[in-house]
Amino acid sequence: MMRGLLAFAALFVAVLGKETYEGLMKAICVFFQLDFWRGVTDVATPVDVRVPFHSLQSVKIYLETQDIVYSIMIEDLQVMLDYEQEEMESAARVAEPRNTDSYDYSRYHPINEIYSFQDMLVAENPNMVSKIVIGQSYQGRPLNVLKFSTGGTNRPAIWIDTGIHSREWVTQASGTWFAKKIVTDYGRDPALTAILNKMDIFLEIVTNPDGYYYTHNSNRMWRKTRKPNPGSSCVGVDPNRNWDAGFGGPGASRNPCSETYHGPSAHSESEVRSIVDFVKSHGNFKSFVSIHSYSQMLLYPYGYTKTPVRDQNELHNLAKKAITDLASLYGTRYRYGSIINTIYQASGGTIDWTYNQGIKYSYTFELRDTGRYGFILPANQIIPTATETWLALMAIMDHTYKNPY
Amino acid sequence: MMSVRIIVVLAVLTGVTGSPNVMIKPEADMSAHPNSVPETVEETEIFGQQNVPVLVGEEAEEDVMATGELNPNHYPAQRAAKVVQHYLNTRYGSPYRLFGLQRVNSGNAEDVADSGRKYQLEVTVQEIIGNTTEKCSAEVLFPRGERQGSAQVQASSWEELLKNDTEAQEEALYQEYKMNQSLVTAQNLPDSYGHIEPDMKPLWHLGFVASSFVMLNESTENTLYNMAQVANVTQLPTENDQLKFDYHILLHEMVSQEIIHWKLLFTWSPPEGVKVLQMEQLPHCHHCEKPPNTN
Numbered sequence: 001m002m003r004g005l006l007a008f009a010a011l012f013v014a015v016l017g018k019e020t021y022e023g024l025m026k027a028i029c030v031f032f033q034l035d036f037w038r039g040v041t042d043v044a045t046p047v048d049v050r051v052p053f054h055s056l057q058s059v060k061i062y063l064e065t066q067d068i069v070y071s072i073m074i075e076d077l078q079v080m081l082d083y084e085q086e087e088m089e090s091a092a093r094v095a096e097p098r099n100t101d102s103y104d105y106s107r108y109h110p111i112n113e114i115y116s117f118q119d120m121l122v123a124e125n126p127n128m129v130s131k132i133v134i135g136q137s138y139q140g141r142p143l144n145v146l147k148f149s150t151g152g153t154n155r156p157a158i159w160i161d162t163g164i165h166s167r168e169w170v171t172q173a174s175g176t177w178f179a180k181k182i183v184t185d186y187g188r189d190p191a192l193t194a195i196l197n198k199m200d201i202f203l204e205i206v207t208n209p210d211g212y213y214y215t216h217n218s219n220r221m222w223r224k225t226r227k228p229n230p231g232s233s234c235v236g237v238d239p240n241r242n243w244d245a246g247f248g249g250p251g252a253s254r255n256p257c258s259e260t261y262h263g264p265s266a267h268s269e270s271e272v273r274s275i276v277d278f279v280k281s282h283g284n285f286k287s288f289v290s291i292h293s294y295s296q297m298l299l300y301p302y303g304y305t306k307t308p309v310r311d312q313n314e315l316h317n318l319a320k321k322a323i324t325d326l327a328s329l330y331g332t333r334y335r336y337g338s339i340i341n342t343i344y345q346a347s348g349g350t351i352d353w354t355y356n357q358g359i360k361y362s363y364t365f366e367l368r369d370t371g372r373y374g375f376i377l378p379a380n381q382i383i384p385t386a387t388e389t390w391l392a393l394m395a396i397m398d399h400t401y402k403n404p405y
Numbered sequence: 406m407m408s409v410r411i412i413v414v415l416a417v418l419t420g421v422t423g424s425p426n427v428m429i430k431p432e433a434d435m436s437a438h439p440n441s442v443p444e445t446v447e448e449t450e451i452f453g454q455q456n457v458p459v460l461v462g463e464e465a466e467e468d469v470m471a472t473g474e475l476n477p478n479h480y481p482a483q484r485a486a487k488v489v490q491h492y493l494n495t496r497y498g499s500p501y502r503l504f505g506l507q508r509v510n511s512g513n514a515e516d517v518a519d520s521g522r523k524y525q526l527e528v529t530v531q532e533i534i535g536n537t538t539e540k541c542s543a544e545v546l547f548p549r550g551e552r553q554g555s556a557q558v559q560a561s562s563w564e565e566l567l568k569n570d571t572e573a574q575e576e577a578l579y580q581e582y583k584m585n586q587s588l589v590t591a592q593n594l595p596d597s598y599g600h601i602e603p604d605m606k607p608l609w610h611l612g613f614v615a616s617s618f619v620m621l622n623e624s625t626e627n628t629l630y631n632m633a634q635v636a637n638v639t640q641l642p643t644e645n646d647q648l649k650f651d652y653h654i655l656l657h658e659m660v661s662q663e664i665i666h667w668k669l670l671f672t673w674s675p676p677e678g679v680k681v682l683q684m685e686q687l688p689h690c691h692h693c694e695k696p697p698n699t700n
Contacts (some may be wrong), residue, residue: 076625090619220597220634221633221634258663259659259664276568295659333507335478343659370505371505371657372505372533372631374632374633375600375633376597376598376600376634378595
């Protein structure tokens with residue numbers, strides 16, 4: 001672009017009459033490609049002009065020969081613009097948090113800010129937190145999992161995921177809060193410290209990144225992945241109907257346009273497949289918690305069948321303890337039970353698969369609220385939701401830790 | 406079979422047949438105390454048809470269409486109870502009075518020959534804006550077979566819940582919108598972040614009430630509706646002393662997880678309440694995504 005010397009001149013209309021001056025200005029304007037920033041008004045008021053570099057000498061000479069007084073207000077406009085641009089960029093950088101202590105947990109963040117958060121958390125806690133990229137979304141976004149570990153090799157582990165359904169924004173926001181909570185409480189909270197001294201925690205915050213991006217830029221109510229479906233104008237697969245547990249049975253749709261479309265085959269979605277592969281190769285997960293919103297429920301398997309799980313009693317009682325702990329903070333009421341009894345029949349669901357893999361303590365949360373705001377939960381409820389949910393998570397993790405199998 | 410289809414019911418508003426039964430007298434709800442631990446219902450019910458005692462901590466196998474005494478925490482009773490919420494909002498809702506289902510305390514279902522299925526429920530209802538709760542009884546009949554039409558609800562008189570005096574606020578709002586130089590418009594209540602401008606809240610509440618007519622109409626034993634968002638509000642010229650509005654609302658249906666778009670034309674005034682003139686479901690356009698309102 002034209003980076004030349006641009007001068008800004010103030011012309012005093014002291015000598016000439018207004019009409020003559022106007023005529024004169026019009027002529028030289030065109031000839032010299034002048035850009036009037038303050039046009040002609042009356043004889044007593046100056047005129048401000050931006051002069052392109054190539055005309056500068058000629059304009060100066062012309063004004064002098066016409067006895068038109070001028071003064072230069074800005075020597076080089078480009079320099080000024082460059083400086084202003086730099087100022088703006090640096091201001092924008094300041095608005096982004098520099099560390100996880102200045103990150104605003106009470107706001108919803110776009111995907112790039114959550115990714116930055118993850119990197120900052122790892123950088124600040126190199127001895128405890130690492131980031132594992134378990135795969136890529138359909139559109140090529142990284143599927144990041146934070147690993148919280150105090151050592152050992154392939155310790156028994158707990159899995160938590162949030163945001164598998166992208167419109168459930170309070171879950172990704174809570175996941176971010178959980179990540180910070182873990183590093184904050186280790187060494188301070190006896191229960192969590194004991195757990196982390198023997199077990200690892202894996203946390204996937206943005207489990208459906210393509211969907212999450214889409215909810216920010218196109219459709220706030222988007223739920224599924226963003227993979228196109230051949231032969232259909234409808235996009236996406238429900239990642240919570242895509243698991244290999246009763247896949248394709250009642251409780252999911254085979255219509256690609258449906259919000260509960262199960263996909264062409266089990267684990268067809270990379271967002272799901274990546275977790276499946278990771279869990280299988282790890283081989284030592286003892287608890288698996290998948291977090292959704294809304295409805296205020298704590299659910300255990302199964303969703304695809306009425307047959308109770310073998311560990312029904314234990315899971316039911318643990319759920320009861322967890323939601324009691326949750327309610328102790330703000331009185332938030334949760335219902336609990338198996339998926340199929342409490343909410344609806346759903347096939348191909350996450351925790352049905354994980355339970356069948358032998359991960360006994362498999363739970364799904366449905367966070368706040370019960371329908372008043374639904375998916376669009378006000379941001380001022382993020383921290384209360386995360387805080388109360390954490391108590392339930394601790395109950396589950398604690399029980400898992402104390403009941404090895 | 407849970408390959409879920411939303412049963413689209415004719416948009417015929419059916420009134421409550423007969424006068425509402427006066428049921429059990431409402432009691433003050435003690436469980437609203439902030440420090441109380443919520444009672445969890447012990448799983449010791451004996452389910453009607455099976456007569457199998459249920460041990461604490463276990464859930465007996467239920468038929469999909471449970472009959473007899475219902476587990477109040479399971480979805481059959483919950484879905485029926487939600488219909489009661491919609492009913493109350495259509496009857497008594499206003500920009501300053503909204504009802505929410507807080508809890509199902511007990512429930513019972515039976516088939517009624519040639520009619521459908523009738524649910525009897527004990528519920529706790531909350532008046533959301535005034536934050537009061539009340540325990541009450543209701544009956545919900547879902548028509549079956551030959552009969553078409555929406556669910557029919559009978560409920561006890563909710564005197565306690567109506568006690569909050571909203572008259573002055575409603576009148577003030579009414580006058581303000583009637584006298585406005587320019588007709589009000591609004592979009593995305595709440596916005597993507599759950600935010601609503603304080604002076605837009607009454608419009609959001611009004612959307613709640615109006616959409617409850619749709620939700621009441623559309624509800625079946627296989628659905629659970631909530632209003633997800635008010636996409637657009639257009640105030641139309643006042644007619645016959647009634648404020649008139651055109652709303653585009655998004656409903657969320659829990660079982661199918663679908664977001665369903667509806668257009669609603671309705672009037673409101675303090676004495677008349679909300680009266681829906683037209684309601685129309687909009688087709689789901691898979692291509693027309695527009696950027697959500699950002700703050």
